[in-house]
Each structure stands twice: as C-alpha cells, then as structure tokens.
Amino acid sequence: MRWKPKDAVAVVTGASSGIGRCLCELLCQQGANVVAVARRAERIASLQESVGQGTIIPIVGDITEEVVRKRIVEAAADTRGGEVDLLVNNAGIGAIGPFADATPERLRRVMEVNFFAPAELTRELIPHLRRGRESVICNISSVLGHRAVADKSEYCASKFALHGWSDSLRAELALDGIQVTLISPSTTRSDFFDSLIETDSEQQSASVGSWPPERVAKKTLSAIRARRSEVILSFAGKALVYGDRIAPPLMNAILARRRP
Ligand SMILES: NC(=O)c1ccc[n+]([C@@H]2O[C@H](COP(=O)([O-])OP(=O)(O)OC[C@H]3O[C@@H](n4cnc5c(N)ncnc54)[C@H](OP(=O)(O)O)[C@@H]3O)[C@@H](O)[C@H]2O)c1
Known part of the structure; x- marks a missing residue:
C-alpha cells in the first residue's frame, strides 16, 4: 500500500528553509496536516501563508531540547486522535575543517542535532506511528552517510550513525507496518552552507553539481509515497556510493585529488 498525504498527520523537522520547507509546502498542497518544526519563528510563520489545502501546526524550538520534542509529540498526537502517519527527520547542521583542529563541542553539537535528537524524537513518536496509516519514518541523511x-568528520559520523540506526529500526518496525525510508541527497542549494558551525569562512565544500531543494523535496515525497527503503538521489551521489563499494582504493585516490 502507498502512503497518502490527504488528511495525513506529518511531522517535519527543519521546516524553516531548504528541503524541509519545500517538503512542508508539498505535503500541505496535497492535503496533509504538518507539524512544522524549526527555531526561526518568522520563517515558520511565513510558511503558513504559502500552503494550500492542508494545515501547518508550527512548533518553534530546538529539537535537541527534550521539552521541545515533547511539544512536537503533543501537537502531532492532538491532530487526529493520537495517530501519526509520517515523521521526517530532516533538521541538520554541518561543519567543515580538520577534526584535530576542532573543539569537542563541534562534535557534540553535530551529533546532538543530526543523530541524538532525531533518534529520541522517533522513540517518542513510535507509539503514535504504530496507530497511523501506512506510517513512514523518513530520515534525511546524505551520500556522506x-x-x-x-x-x-563530524558530519559524516552523524550521517553514518543515522544510516545504521535507520537500517536497524526498519527491521525492528517491519512487523508494526512502519517503513523507514533513508534519503541520501548530494549537494543541495539551501541555507545549509551559511549555517555551518565552528567553520572557517575560507573552508570550501567540494561537490559535483547541485540540486535545488524543491527537486530534493519532490523526490523525497515520491519515495515516501512509494514507501521505499532507501534512495540515493543524484547521479553523482550514486557514482560516489557505488563506485566506493566496487573500488574503494580508486575512490580514495579520486577524492584525495579533489580535496580543496
Ligand atoms: N544542503 C546540502 O548540500 C545537503 C546535502 C545532503 C544532505 N543534506 C541534509 O538535508 C537536511 C536539510 O538540510 P538543508 O540543505 O535543507 O539545509 P538548511 O536550509 O540549512 O535547513 C536546515 C533546517 O534545519 C533546521 N535546524 C537546524 N538545527 C536545528 C535545531 N537544533 N532544532 C530545530 N531545527 C533545526 C533549520 O532551521 P532553524 O535554523 O530555523 O532552526 C533549517 O530549517 C539536513 O539533514 C542536511 O544534513 C543537505
């Protein structure tokens, strides 16, 4: 059975910009009720103006805070008698620069936002997702996962953690009828690179092409609707991932040459 947005109850984190914002708009246009989460209140408020049939239920706050996650779960559960059909763990941050020069706080913060917060939010929503319709947990990872x-290093570690945890969770929740969909975008033209933490402004991110967030969101919603297990979105992303599986030393040599 396919996942259907009409009248669905969805939670999307990182809803104020980029992929998450586009996904909220698409879900609402297709009739979903979306609990939209991010820290920037004015961005979430403007999201409400740009949606169609569905509704936006705004939650302003930091997902690493337990009290914020509690508000998210309450808002989602209140929408349709405790049933939740979709959770998109999308909020994420990055950092660029050598591990040896960075602080312990950089590692902690990236892991808190990109891994521990989505894991704990998911734990809290599983009882509600069990009651939902063709429920899906969609984790936005990266080809760097x-x-x-x-x-x-911190970002890759957080996305590898999200990847491994998603695979375990998929196996655990299969009998409950909950699908876990892992999406791995490549470089996306969002606010992401303006929000890097503890990163020297000289640092650059090497990439082969980039996608607009609208395209990533559209492909993500298709994967959710089809209840896919895992999707690597771009051709360059597939080349990186499958090339590495087939010939890791060759990929090491290519990536070493591309280091800025
Ligand atoms: N951009 C890329 O090249 C790329 C490539 C592969 C994967 N991804 C992944 O795609 C996802 C979305 O990124 P994006 O490209 O759309 O970047 P973005 O435009 O920077 O969006 C990130 C979102 O996360 C929210 N966020 C960050 N920290 C948060 C926190 N502690 N609590 C609540 N919300 C928080 C931000 O909102 P506030 O600041 O308002 O809180 C924002 O809405 C991320 O998981 C990222 O790792 C991105």
Whole structure:
C-alpha cells in the first residue's frame, strides 16, 4: 500500500528553509496536516501563508531540547486522535575543517542535532506511528552517510550513525507496518552552507553539481509515497556510493585529488 498525504498527520523537522520547507509546502498542497518544526519563528510563520489545502501546526524550538520534542509529540498526537502517519527527520547542521583542529563541542553539537535528537524524537513518536496509516519514518541523511570524506568528520559520523540506526529500526518496525525510508541527497542549494558551525569562512565544500531543494523535496515525497527503503538521489551521489563499494582504493585516490 502507498502512503497518502490527504488528511495525513506529518511531522517535519527543519521546516524553516531548504528541503524541509519545500517538503512542508508539498505535503500541505496535497492535503496533509504538518507539524512544522524549526527555531526561526518568522520563517515558520511565513510558511503558513504559502500552503494550500492542508494545515501547518508550527512548533518553534530546538529539537535537541527534550521539552521541545515533547511539544512536537503533543501537537502531532492532538491532530487526529493520537495517530501519526509520517515523521521526517530532516533538521541538520554541518561543519567543515580538520577534526584535530576542532573543539569537542563541534562534535557534540553535530551529533546532538543530526543523530541524538532525531533518534529520541522517533522513540517518542513510535507509539503514535504504530496507530497511523501506512506510517513512514523518513530520515534525511546524505551520500556522506555512505562514503565519508576528509574535513567533514563530524558530519559524516552523524550521517553514518543515522544510516545504521535507520537500517536497524526498519527491521525492528517491519512487523508494526512502519517503513523507514533513508534519503541520501548530494549537494543541495539551501541555507545549509551559511549555517555551518565552528567553520572557517575560507573552508570550501567540494561537490559535483547541485540540486535545488524543491527537486530534493519532490523526490523525497515520491519515495515516501512509494514507501521505499532507501534512495540515493543524484547521479553523482550514486557514482560516489557505488563506485566506493566496487573500488574503494580508486575512490580514495579520486577524492584525495579533489580535496580543496
Ligand atoms: N544542503 C546540502 O548540500 C545537503 C546535502 C545532503 C544532505 N543534506 C541534509 O538535508 C537536511 C536539510 O538540510 P538543508 O540543505 O535543507 O539545509 P538548511 O536550509 O540549512 O535547513 C536546515 C533546517 O534545519 C533546521 N535546524 C537546524 N538545527 C536545528 C535545531 N537544533 N532544532 C530545530 N531545527 C533545526 C533549520 O532551521 P532553524 O535554523 O530555523 O532552526 C533549517 O530549517 C539536513 O539533514 C542536511 O544534513 C543537505
């Protein structure tokens, strides 16, 4: 059975910009009720103006705070008698620069936002997702959750953690009828690179092409509707991931040459 947005109850984190914002708009246009979460209140408020049939239920706050996650769960559960049909763990941050030069706080913060917060939010929503219709937990990872690169050690670690945890969770929740969909975008033209933490402004991110967030959101919603297990979105992303599986030393040599 396919996942259907009409009258669905969805939670989307990182709803104020980029992929998450586009996904909220698409879900609402297709009739879903979306609990939209992010810290920037004015951005979430403006989201309400740009949606169609569905509704936006705004939650302003930091997902690493337990009290904020509690508000998210309450808002979602109140929408349709405790049933929740979709959770998109999308909020994420990055950092660029050598691990040895960085602080312990950089590692902690990236892991808190990109891994621990989505894991705990998911734990809290599972009882509600069990009661939902064809429920899906969609984790927005990265191609860097399949193949790590230099100078993004904290980010790669967080996305590898999200990947491994998603695979375990998928196996655990299969009998409950909950699908876990792992989406791995490549470089996306969002606010992401303006929000890097503890990163020297000289640092650059090497990439082969980039996608607009609208395209990533559209492909993500298609994967959710089809209840896919895992999707690597771009051709360059597939080349990186499958090339690494087939010939890791060759990929190491290619990536070493591309280091800025
Ligand atoms: N951009 C890329 O090249 C790329 C590539 C592969 C994967 N991804 C992944 O795609 C996801 C979305 O990124 P994006 O490209 O759309 O970047 P973005 O435009 O920077 O969006 C990130 C979102 O996360 C929210 N967020 C960050 N920290 C938060 C926190 N502690 N609590 C609540 N919300 C928080 C931000 O909102 P506030 O600041 O308002 O809180 C924002 O809405 C991330 O998981 C990222 O790792 C991105």
